[in-house]
Amino acid sequence: MSLSFAPVRVALPSLVLLCGLLISCLSFARQVDVHDPVMTKEGDTYYLFSTGPGITFYSSRDMKNWKLAGRAFATEPAWAKQVSPSFNGHLWAPDIVQHNGKFYLYYSVSAFGKNTSAMGVTVTKTLDTSSPDYGWEDQGIVLQSVPHRDMWNAIDPAVIIDHEGTPWMSFGSFWGGLKLVKLDQNLTTLAEPQEWHTIAKRERSLLEDDASAGSAAIEAPFIFRKGDYYYLFASWDKCCRGKDSDYKVVVGRAKDIRGPYLDKDGVDMNRGGGSLVIAGNKNWIALGHNSAYTFDKKDYLVLHAYETADDYLQKIKILEMTWDKDGWPKVDPKDLDRYQSKLID
Numbered sequence: 001m002s003l004s005f006a007p008v009r010v011a012l013p014s015l016v017l018l019c020g021l022l023i024s025c026l027s028f029a030r031q032v033d034v035h036d037p038v039m040t041k042e043g044d045t046y047y048l049f050s051t052g053p054g055i056t057f058y059s060s061r062d063m064k065n066w067k068l069a070g071r072a073f074a075t076e077p078a079w080a081k082q083v084s085p086s087f088n089g090h091l092w093a094p095d096i097v098q099h100n101g102k103f104y105l106y107y108s109v110s111a112f113g114k115n116t117s118a119m120g121v122t123v124t125k126t127l128d129t130s131s132p133d134y135g136w137e138d139q140g141i142v143l144q145s146v147p148h149r150d151m152w153n154a155i156d157p158a159v160i161i162d163h164e165g166t167p168w169m170s171f172g173s174f175w176g177g178l179k180l181v182k183l184d185q186n187l188t189t190l191a192e193p194q195e196w197h198t199i200a201k202r203e204r205s206l207l208e209d210d211a212s213a214g215s216a217a218i219e220a221p222f223i224f225r226k227g228d229y230y231y232l233f234a235s236w237d238k239c240c241r242g243k244d245s246d247y248k249v250v251v252g253r254a255k256d257i258r259g260p261y262l263d264k265d266g267v268d269m270n271r272g273g274g275s276l277v278i279a280g281n282k283n284w285i286a287l288g289h290n291s292a293y294t295f296d297k298k299d300y301l302v303l304h305a306y307e308t309a310d311d312y313l314q315k316i317k318i319l320e321m322t323w324d325k326d327g328w329p330k331v332d333p334k335d336l337d338r339y340q341s342k343l344i345d
Contacts, residue, residue: 032058032066032316032341036093036156036220036289037302039318040103040127046295047127048316049096050304053089055107057127058343063295063318067344070129072105072122072136079140080109083118087111093156093220093289097187099167103127104187106142106169108155113213115153115175118144121188139188142169143181147211151176158222158291159187162230162257170199170232173219177201177270178234180221180258197258200234200269224292226299229253231329232261233301234274235288242312245286249303250274251329264328277301277329283308284317284336292321292329299323301331316341 034050041047048058048066054076059069073091080087092108103124110117118141125133145154153173161167167183182195204216220235231253239247252261252269260268267273278301280287290303299321306312317339319331 030343031307032343033313034058034316035304035314037304037316038095038158038291039293039302040096040098041295042098042103042127045128047096049094049105050316051090051092051094053091055091055094055105059127063300064340065342065344066316069127070134072107073138077107077109077120077122077138077140079118079120083109083141083144084111084116095158095291097159099161099187101125104159105136106157106159108157110153110155114211115145115147115150115213117154118142119154119157119169119171123188142183142188143171143190151210152179153213156220156289158220159183160223160225160230160257163225168223168257170221170223172221174213174216176204177216177218178221178232198270199232199259199261200252200274202236202272220289222291223257226323226329227327228255229327230255230257230261231292232259232269233277233290233292234269235290236274239286239288241286242306243285243308245306245312246280247286247288248279249277249288249290249301251277253328264326275328278303278319278331278333280305281333281336284315285312286314287317287336299329301329305336 036051038049046060054071054073056071057069058066060066076089095106097104106121122136122138124136143154153175157171159169170180172178178200180197180199182191184191202216202218204214208214217237222233224231233251237246252263254261263273263275284305286306301319301321304314305317319335321329
């Protein structure tokens, strides 16, 4: 016995409704698309900050389901256009630090591909936007770079307080590499007398224009203390170029926060050293601009990755970080596919 089936015809209004429902479902399952992510925790709530207009931040109870929490700047820092006349409200590469009952949010203002840059800091007592103590107060510029004067770039701040209670800021992108500068105890100005160190760099041609970023592709330092060591994470190679991006995370370590930071082979990161922590796969490319944390006795590597299936849109990845027998950090590349964030209402 043969069976025949009539073609199914769907009325246009029903088809429109079906498409609307499908789009709604896809929207509901949207992942969190952020660039240059950093995190902190207050009480039982995690907070996520990243590059973007005004620095929008998110909150979560489980590091997977995230909702919009607020914005640090309603418009822009008052001083931004003095540093970069073309500034359009897009603040780069923040870092968030909790210290002495306050949260310090560091951020960058810059012209793309130039060291016409400055890093500022804004402060609040709490990240809970429903609290009467919530409210950001900008403290202005911490550090500024000027083309042809400075061979470093004042972006990508990351602040750490060492084992002696001294605050330091690492920062930098391209040019003469990654820098470390001592902060005053107020965490908003440089310590005096000033103390500066170069902690990582890659080879740069002497013939390149001093005002050009050049070919020494290294940026986004983040120092994480574990046991007897300070671990310096950095991002190598190209971000922000869609399918042509090849960002990756490398690491070195030192017992003194000032360095030298050596990789697994004993090569100084000031001489191009750096051991690979993680690179991309076919589904996720351009892994980088990481931060690292200990939450509830577990260590995590936080970074962005570009999703191949979504036209290389950047997404948040939070990967559990373990340590090998020699004390080096490692993550499971399979966690890139396992971890999926969700943006909720």
